[in-house]
Amino acid sequence: MAGQEVDLLNDAFNTFRDASEKLEQQYALLEQRIEYLNGELAEKNRYMERTRRLAAMGEMAARIAHEIRNPLGSMAIFATLLERELTHEPEKMKLAGHITKGIKTLDNLLSNMLLFASSPAARLKSVDIKEVIEDSVLLVRGREKDNVKIKYSCEGRTAFMADAGLLRQLLLNLLLNALDALDEGGSVTITTAVIDGVMEIVVRDTGMGISPEHLDRIFDPFFSTRERGTGLGLAIVSSVVSAHGGSIEVASNGRGTSFIIRLPISPSNNVC
Numbered sequence: 001m002a003g004q005e006v007d008l009l010n011d012a013f014n015t016f017r018d019a020s021e022k023l024e025q026q027y028a029l030l031e032q033r034i035e036y037l038n039g040e041l042a043e044k045n046r047y048m049e050r051t052r053r054l055a056a057m058g059e060m061a062a063r064i065a066h067e068i069r070n071p072l073g074s075m076a077i078f079a080t081l082l083e084r085e086l087t088h089e090p091e092k093m094k095l096a097g098h099i100t101k102g103i104k105t106l107d108n109l110l111s112n113m114l115l116f117a118s119s120p121a122a123r124l125k126s127v128d129i130k131e132v133i134e135d136s137v138l139l140v141r142g143r144e145k146d147n148v149k150i151k152y153s154c155e156g157r158t159a160f161m162a163d164a165g166l167l168r169q170l171l172l173n174l175l176l177n178a179l180d181a182l183d184e185g186g187s188v189t190i191t192t193a194v195i196d197g198v199m200e201i202v203v204r205d206t207g208m209g210i211s212p213e214h215l216d217r218i219f220d221p222f223f224s225t226r227e228r229g230t231g232l233g234l235a236i237v238s239s240v241v242s243a244h245g246g247s248i249e250v251a252s253n254g255r256g257t258s259f260i261i262r263l264p265i266s267p268s269n270n271v272c
């Protein structure tokens with residue numbers, strides 16, 4: 001073979017070797033990428049499976065909550081009857097009162113769970129906010145520490161289009177939080193007023209207040225600083241406000257807390 005031909009062959013061989021080295025490198029890179037994508041896919045599958053399981057658990061929790069509701073309702077009636085029977089035996093009546101209180105706590109927990117699981121839609125009807133406040137105050141009666149006062153006052157118009165059931169749950173959660181934060185001798189005041197076509201509801205307490213680092217997180221589901229808290233109360237409050245197309249504001253200075261809720265009074269401004 002002539003020297004020139006050998007050189008040509010060598011060149012061709014070198015080009016072939018370079019190309020096959022590059023191909024090998026690219027193949028290795030592709031393999032790495034496939035491995036990475038496989039890992040990502042497995043992670044996404046795990047996430048989907050977890051989401052599916054959580055959704056199923058949510059559904060199951062809602063179904064159980066419904067099932068617990070009925071016997072709980074009967075228990076509430078019987079406990080109230082028992083309390084009435086025992087008016088002449090104050091010590092025993094106090095014990096029956098504990099049963100009623102426990103039932104109310106469970107009922108509120110169930111309502112919050114059901115609302116949280118279903119993200120509430122507001123069914124608007126003409127509602128008298130004063131009546132809703134009176135109902136809610138009645139529901140928390142007996143939970144106050146000594147000398148704690150619950151006051152309310154409504155200025156001007158009290159009727160507007162809203163979902164009474166949802167509003168009751170909202171006020172109940174705000175009242176329970178306020179009562180938890182209060183020391184003996186404190187007070188919680190609810191005021192309402194119609195300002196520029198908006199129903200403004202303010203729930204103010206003279207309790208321990210909320211620290212600045214917690215203020216951003218109090219509406220997050222499951223955020224709680226209480227030992228036995230569920231962290232659902234304010235998440236529900238916030239979703240009830242959204243369901244009415246309203247807004248909520250909180251102000252706290254370490255010597256008390258105010259929640260200011262603004263809801264549009266005319267249905268045309270409402271989302272539902």
Ligand SMILES: Nc1ncnc2c1ncn2[C@@H]1O[C@H](COP(=O)(O)OP(=O)(O)O)[C@@H](O)[C@H]1O
Nearest residue numbers: 177178181209218224225226229230231233234
């Ligand atoms: N009126 C209030 N005064 C002081 N802290 C409050 C008040 N309302 C809410 N908080 C704080 O916000 C947290 C979340 O409240 P919430 O969602 O109702 O859950 P929970 O009552 O189960 O703790 C409470 O744990 C508490 O730290």
Ligand SMILES: [Mg+2]
Nearest residue numbers: 173177233234
């Ligand atoms: Mg609460």
